[in-house]
Amino acid sequence: MTDTPRKLLRGRVLSFHSEPRDESDRDAFDYIEDGAILISDGLIEAAGPYAQLSAIAGDAEIVDHRPCLLMPGFIDTHLHFPQVQVIASWGAQLLDWLNDYTFPEEARFSDQDHCTEMASAFYDLLIGHGTTTAVAYCSVHPASAEAYFTEAARRNMRMIGGKVMMDRNAPENLRDTARDSYEDSKALIDRWHGKGRAHYAISPRFAITSTPEQLEMAGALVAEHPDCYVQTHLSENHDEIAFVGELFPDAPDYLGVYEKYGLLHDKMLLGHCVHLKPREIDVLAETGAKPVFCPTSNLFLGSGLFDDAGLRKKGITNAIATDIGGGTSYSMLRTLDEGYKILQLQNQKLHPMRAFHWITRGNAVALGLADKIGTLAPGSEADIVVLDAHATPAMALRMQRAETLSEELFILQNLGDDRAITQVYVAGVSMKAGTQAT
Ligand code: GUN
Numbered sequence: 392m393t394d395t396p397r398k399l400l401r402g403r404v405l406s407f408h409s410e411p412r413d414e415s416d417r418d419a420f421d422y423i424e425d426g427a428i429l430i431s432d433g434l435i436e437a438a439g440p441y442a443q444l445s446a447i448a449g450d451a452e453i454v455d456h457r458p459c460l461l462m463p464g465f466i467d468t469h470l471h472f473p474q475v476q477v478i479a480s481w482g483a484q485l486l487d488w489l490n491d492y493t494f495p496e497e498a499r500f501s502d503q504d505h506c507t508e509m510a511s512a513f514y515d516l517l518i519g520h521g522t523t524t525a526v527a528y529c530s531v532h533p534a535s536a537e538a539y540f541t542e543a544a545r546r547n548m549r550m551i552g553g554k555v556m557m558d559r560n561a562p563e564n565l566r567d568t569a570r571d572s573y574e575d576s577k578a579l580i581d582r583w584h585g586k587g588r589a590h591y592a593i594s595p596r597f598a599i600t601s602t603p604e605q606l607e608m609a610g611a612l613v614a615e616h617p618d619c620y621v622q623t624h625l626s627e628n629h630d631e632i633a634f635v636g637e638l639f640p641d642a643p644d645y646l647g648v649y650e651k652y653g654l655l656h657d658k659m660l661l662g663h664c665v666h667l668k669p670r671e672i673d674v675l676a677e678t679g680a681k682p683v684f685c686p687t688s689n690l691f692l693g694s695g696l697f698d699d700a701g702l703r704k705k706g707i708t709n710a711i712a713t714d715i716g717g718g719t720s721y722s723m724l725r726t727l728d729e730g731y732k733i734l735q736l737q738n739q740k741l742h743p744m745r746a747f748h749w750i751t752r753g754n755a756v757a758l759g760l761a762d763k764i765g766t767l768a769p770g771s772e773a774d775i776v777v778l779d780a781h782a783t784p785a786m787a788l789r790m791q792r793a794e795t796l797s798e799e800l801f802i803l804q805n806l807g808d809d810r811a812i813t814q815v816y817v818a819g820v821s822m823k824a825g826t827q828a829t
């Protein structure tokens with residue numbers, strides 16, 4: 392994929408083949424104490440015991456990460472690129488938060504230089520937190536999506552995104568029109584979708600900010616580009632749901648709006664899904680559209696508790712994400728930590744083995760990309776995170792009492808953040824801390 396020298400990363404290697412129940416579920420994962428990952432041309436040639444791989448590595452550069460843990464890079468399935476300066480805004484719930492903080496900040500992305508500057512900061516933050524693939528909303532301005540994809544291409548990252556379509560219930564300087572949103576999205580799809588590692592996500596922001604005409608245009612885009620993703624928000628907050636009911640009185644429920652305009656399919660990602668009705672759950676199960684659990688955001692905005700077990704029982708595949716800037720951390724470790732607590736409040740359990748599967752292979756499966764990212768299978772793209780469970784004094788102290796891999800993972804998710812991310816490789820190239828080594 393990239394013309395870089397072969398590389399052999401040495402460390403403790405963990406990767407999943409399927410979702411594990413717990414650590415006893417040995418068929419679901421590989422864990423190798425003295426392991427290694429052999430990388431060539433940006434792809435994983437092999438992952439296995441160090442002794443075995445060093446014998447076939449030839450003159451590959453050896454990078455010794457022992458005693459750290461090597462895993463596939465983390466995947467964040469829902470966040471907002473133009474909200475890097477919205478994160479940590481006090482006091483409001485969803486609709487006021489959008490009007491008071493988010494829309495004014497997103498308006499600043501009409502400026503090309505601002506887009507470029509923020510894109511660079513955004514990708515530094517993703518990498519710093521171990522995230523190598525993300526699905527993001529850009530602002531309404533095509534320039535924001537240009538900056539988003541340009542910077543992803545410069546770093547050779549597998550990224551998904553799109554400009555939001557929004558033509559009502561937002562300030563005038565943040566509204567497009569049904570026709571412009573169609574044409575701008577189409578031009579961005581033509582320019583970026585499938586170019587290098589980029590994928591386009593058709594992005595009607597949510598039912599409140601789109602007229603029926605715009606949703607119809609979004610449906611036309613989906614029909615014309617069935618291989619693009621679709622992303623929007625669903626049932627996050629009670630006032631939001633009531634407003635959708637007023638705007639679309641003929642729809643059976645919130646999801647029924649998106650259904651009517653032909654937006655639902657298995658490449659659709661629906662942020663939040665906190666207050667779903669039984670019919671909506673059935674429709675999600677039938678169409679394969681994916682709910683996205685956004686724990687830190689749901690707590691921060693006081694939105695509610697995501698029913699992971701209830702949806703899974705219906706055969707639905709849930710993704711998990713940060714939702715920056717309603718979410719309060721770029722870290723998928725912090726996201727798992729808050730997710731664990733949300734499930735605790737409902738007497739549901741998130742085992743650390745399942746948790747780390749979720750932010751790697753699990754999210755890759757939800758995106759239909761598990762053949763490319765999310766595992767260390769031969770032929771996968773070499774997006775790799777190096778984790779240090781001793782990264783802080785509190786972690787190091789707790790690690791003295793850890794005896795199992797599950798315990799180590801739980802310490803990482805319960806106490807870890809970007810300080811636990813020692814290094815990140817994107818397509819085999821080390822990226823963290825400004826290191827632009829090979
Ligand atoms: N619903 C519509 N837009 C947004 C957004 O930017 N963040 C969140 N959390 N919910 C939304």
Ligand code: ZN
Pocket residue numbers: 469470471624662714
């Ligand atoms: Zn969102």
